[in-house]
Amino acid sequence: MPDQARPAVLLTGPVMEEVVERQLSARFDLLPLEALSDATAGAVRAIATRGKGRVDEALMARLPNLKIVGNFGVGYDTVDAVAAARRGVIVTNTPDVLNEEVADLTLGLLLATVRQIPQADRFVRDGRWLKGAYPLGPTLRGRTVGILGMGRIGKAIARRLDAFGVPMVYHSRRQQPDVDRPYYASLLDMARDVSVLVVIVPGGAATRHLVDAAVLAALGPDGILINVARGTVVDEAALLAALQSGTLLAAGLDVFAQEPHVPEAFFGLDNAVLLPHVGSSTHHTRAAMGQLVVDNILAVLDGKDPLTPVAETPWPKA
Template sequence: MQPIELLLTHPLPSSPRQGELDGFVLHKLWEAADPDAFIAQIGERVRGVIASRPTPINEALFNRLPNVEIVSNFGVGYDQIDVDAATRHGVVVTNTPSVLDEEVADLALGLLLATVRRIPQADRYLRDGQWLKSSFPLSASLRGRTVGILGLGNIGLAIARRLSGFDVGIAYHSRRQRTDVSYRYYDSPGALAEAVDVLILIVPGTAETRHLVDAALLEKLGPNGILINVARGIVVDEQALIKALADGTILAAGLDVFEREPNVPAALIEADNVVLLPHVGSASEPTRGAMADLVIANICGWFSDKQVVTPVNQG
């Protein structure tokens, strides 16, 4: 019996289940000098894909992998995968929800505090010897603020639980009002932005959420407003945000994600009222290992008895 052949778009972090892939033939796309020629050579033999952003998994790729059965995505977000195309081709798509919720929520709170209290700026001030000349300027505060969460799914709930210990107001908008929380619900993103002075984004990156945060919404957030994005870069109109930060439409922003990663606009890098992180929301060794475990569990489950742990579609 021939071993099953898999295409890996990016390296997987080490995990306790790594050895379970030893029985497969692993084709490593990132090592190919010519990725197109590489796929042309192996495409008909590939039965599974282990995927990760930003490599697109789309109709064109499915046409080149006629025997693929499963795409096991490394990440809870799967915006780089055309799930409709996968379904048309009879391909099951899986992702890695839940195992990264707490890590991303921790990062969101850290990014919020760093942005409000200007922690990276203060660090640079000290390192540059400026403290020897004068005290660091006073920062804004989290005290007295109301924090809005745009997207109250599992990660949003984990963020809200952490915020409850900071004595701030908490409000939210989601596609549907939840019946299991007491936080104030607003029926639109704009209404939420008008009611809060911190807005945390934790919605999927889809065609529907592209540029959900635009110039009009930033205007509603106001000159004391702080935007925190731990969702996807496309949720924010980046040029509108740059202008809003420059002209005082909002006070500050903390960003872990960007529209064209890893390319970050120079205007954001140069701005002093922005805290920037290189998309590290889930990037701890334990969490990335747990995500890799789930990727492998989905692959092995499918090829052992056609069962997966975390399906996105039915294939």
């Protein structure tokens, strides 16, 4: 139980123990969510979260002295940032430090999917090469990639596609003045004109099932879907049906709607490459993300400006 003479940071789950918890423990008691009670709630000044459990208005209402929610990750759909803003609570996330890592993984997943790298690996391991050559497969040549979401990571992905000589177009909520690529106001229209769709938009209610059966059908039987955003952005049932029926060529997925629970139907598909949400999973990048969580919490609790407040937290304050 925390020492009531010291302020506390509430942890909704393990948050980069060797970076976040080690540094914060020097100044604050670290309070696991399951230890929160009426007796401990008043000590909580900050929440450190990485999407394990929802930080909603009900939780924040129990914490009268809460100042900041530090989210470990760019996506913060498990934090009710609107409710936090109403309460004067700052919400921060960890943008930029993971852009390049996620963009690298996206191109790796695209290549693994279109060139069937996991399938070819199994072909060798199973001894089937001794019986004949691996069948010819699809290619990136002649394809146009459509990026759904042209934020920081989307732009990093676009730079990598340039190096591969692959044409790129995009759809986002609004046209980006600094992006010199064809813009589509309609996702469905873009899906009709491309053969690869890369999904890199935030999760949450506004984007739930944005990629639905109609969008998948528009991609067509030569189409490839790459999702490195949130599993909820794609209608998984529609995606499974499209992969099983061949109305979509293949999918490369780093995220799932109910992860770590993945529908078992995916496991039997040879036209799907499945990853366990590892877009930013390197020691280097996770340490940088953890440090940004720490720096934001310390700044706010020391009366300074947050480094990376989210859009729902207008800053500087009027």
